[in-house]
Amino acid sequence: MxxxxxxxxxxVLVVGSGAGGLTAAVAAADAHGSVLVIEKSGEYGGTSATSGGGIWIPNSPLGREQGLEDSEEEAFSYLRPQSAPNVPDGVIRAYIRRAPEMLGWLHEKTPVRFTSVPYPDYHVEYPGGKQGFRTHLPVPFDGRQLGADILHLRAPSPAASLFGIINWRFDETYTLLFRPKGWQKALGKMFWRYGSDLPHRFRSIKDRHLTLGNALVGGLRLALKERGxxxxxxxxxxxxxxxxxxxxxxxxxxxxxxxxxxxxxxxxxxxxxxxxxxxxxxxxxxxxxxxxxxxxxxxxxxxxxxxxxxxxxxxxxxxxxxxAPVFRVPGEERARLSTIERALPGCIIVNQAGKRYMNEAASYHVVGRQILENDRPGAGTQPSWVIFDATFRHKYPMGPLLPLIPDALQPKGVRKIMRKADSIEALARQIGMSADALAATVTRFNADAERGVDTEFDRGGPAYDKMYGDARVQPNPTLAPIVKAPFYAFPIYGGDIGTxxxxxxxxxxxxxxxxxxxxxxxxxxxxxxxxxxxxxxxxxxxxxxxxxxxxxxxxxxxxxxxx
Structure with a gap:
């Protein structure tokens, strides 16, 4: 003793095994320190492993390779007015300066790899905002390199995997979401990739083709192993x-x-x-x-x-x-983040008075805050209701409610919270709101959708909105009328993905x-x-x-x- x-x-002792903790551990080890990482649960990776794995890095070399023109000053002018006044300038500038350095070090010293993607800043209209390439996504990682440690990697969230089991890449998500010609072949490849991983498949259901947050944590875990x-x-x-x-x-x-x-x-x-x-x-x-x-x-x-x-x-x-706006499925221990669905054409979010109160396609932080801040007597927003029709139901997912799978075959928890009716008025009565109010809201929205301009909340106007819209729908990829019976309602809440x-x-x-x-x-x-x-x-x-x-x-x- x-x-x-x-x-x-x-x-150096590191408490926690998410991406931040693992990065600290690898950095300390590279500086010739003896390091120990502790994790209170039986799985490593924390929330990072369940996430999309993206990192926002301004002025990065990978962004410049994609043609991004950026600078520390532009990044500061973008972040400073959005951050809280009690956050010092020096801390903001430290992040902007050190983040690209960290990314370069990762690529040089660890198995982790990122790619810069054309994902717009959430408020590109602000000074210093960019149309893309500040967000970086992890490149898929071969989990076989982890050996038995793969069995203790925290699984991705249900939204970051197919059926909660098969890991998918960002491009595969879009293929399954919009189902262009040949999508069945892409789906078949995913099933084959998963099922042919033998003999591992007989040992565990865990997918060793690591993507998104699992790829990031997997690469960092291997970096730790390489350093002992x-x-x-x-x-x-x-x-x-x-x-x-x-x-x-x-x-x-x-x-x-x-x-x-x-x-x-x-x-x-x-x-x-x-x-x-x-x-x-x-x-x-x-x-x-x-x-x-x-x-x-x-x-x-x-x-x-x-x-x-x-x-x-x-x-x-x-x-x-x-x-964040979240779906809550009975029996599940965590809510499900709503990222894509709200921007897809043919749905709206209404309060308990049957009225829209925001741009549904805005970033999930903004929408989550709107749900929380607009909750008031007579016009409650906890929950709010997503309203959509049979066309949307056939084409797109709504959280855990998947297209092409009949209503009767959806999981019991999903069927328990889903509402369905042959008219908007009947749907309103099912969810306890004024039939006239909801019908008037849908009528106004449909008229705007036909013109391609949301006169109430400018949905589809900001660059970010279009990121998750359906480009096949024009002139506004986030708008389509809600007209085909049966009509559906699904509860959505103001929640979070962390403090x-x-x-x-x-x-x-x-x-x-x-x-x-x-x-x-x-x-x-x-x-x-x-x-x-x-x-x-x-x-x-x-x-x-x-x-x-x-x-x-x-x-x-x-x-x-x-x-």
Missing amino acids: ADLGWDEEVD VPLRLNTGLVELVREGDMVTGAVVEQKGKRRRIRARRGLVLAAGGFERNAELRRKHLPGSADPTISGSQINNMGDTIVAAEKVGAALRNMHSTWS NGGVVTDEDARVLDEGGRPIGGLYAVGNNAASVMGESYPGAGVTLGPAMAFGYVAGRHAMGVND
Whole structure:
């Protein structure tokens, strides 16, 4: 046993195994540190593994290869007015400067690969906004390289896989969504790719063709293995140990036994937010305290944020989330994020008074906030209702409600919440709203859809809206009339995919106390830290991008690499 009662000593201890934590661990190991990663659950990857895996990196070399003209100043002019006033300029500039560096290091030193994609910023109309190529998606990764560790990788969310089992690429998602000529062949290839993975198929249903968030985490896990960095599952943080001005280690629990682990150079908190903690939701968040309204994975209980606060860490923006419209299927432990469906032509979202109240095709953060902020007596929005017709039902998915599969063969939980009627008026009565009001709303929307211009909320006007529209529908790929019976209604809620308030950090990802002073040896990244984005969501990948950029910074800084 080491001095001061330590059971184990390392240079850097990382708490949490999402993309931010794994990046910090690899960076510290590359700076010649002895590193340990602990994960309280039995699976690694955290929320990152269940996500789309995208990272928002302005002014990146990959973007420039695609013809993007960008600069640090343009990125700053875009982010600064969207971020919260209490986020310092220096932290925003640190992210903009270090993120491309982190991406270059990943490509040079690890198996992780990204590609820059033509995905517009969520508010491209703002100064400094770009039409594409700041968002980067992970390249598919061969999970066979992980050996037995593939069995402990957290599965993707149902929205990031086919039937919740077969991993798909972004282009395959579009092929199955719009079903162009030859789509059956593409689907057959996906089934063959999955089914022919023998003998693994007899051992596990887990797909070893890793895509999206699974590809990102898989590549980082292999980077850890190549460096001999241990990742210890079922090992949770109990408390941080502070001695004077320094956090020197932690008490952890593994299989019912507690151990004291000393972190000689630094301890990195990277264990996500608190969205699955009903008590903390009730204390800090507007809207529902029910954790199942979150689309995040179930282990994000805020343990590490509470532990940091106990040793003097300041907190910021604890009321804020990565807001999102979500579907809630009875029997499922997490909500399902609605990303694509709302922009598809032939559907609208109405409140309980039967009226539209927003642009349904806006980014999910904006739509989620609109649902939360418009909930009021007589015009409730929790839930709101997505209204669509038989044409939409045949062509497109609506969350867990899949096209081409008859209503009677949909899962029991889906059938339980779906409403269906032969007229708009009858549908309104089923969901408890004024038949006249809903009919008037649909009539006005249909007239706008025929002209291709949403006169109420400009749906399809902003560049982002068209990203998920159906390009075959013109002049506006997000608008089509709702006219063909039977008509459907599906409940949709204002939820989240995680919290984004947390521990206050500086440009080096160091945790600060209430006086703005760094607590020696303590770092925080990802949703453990108050987001550099404040309460905004400027583009796809602004959650994982900062998590990984500041993870890279934290790992290096802890080891004394001060760039």
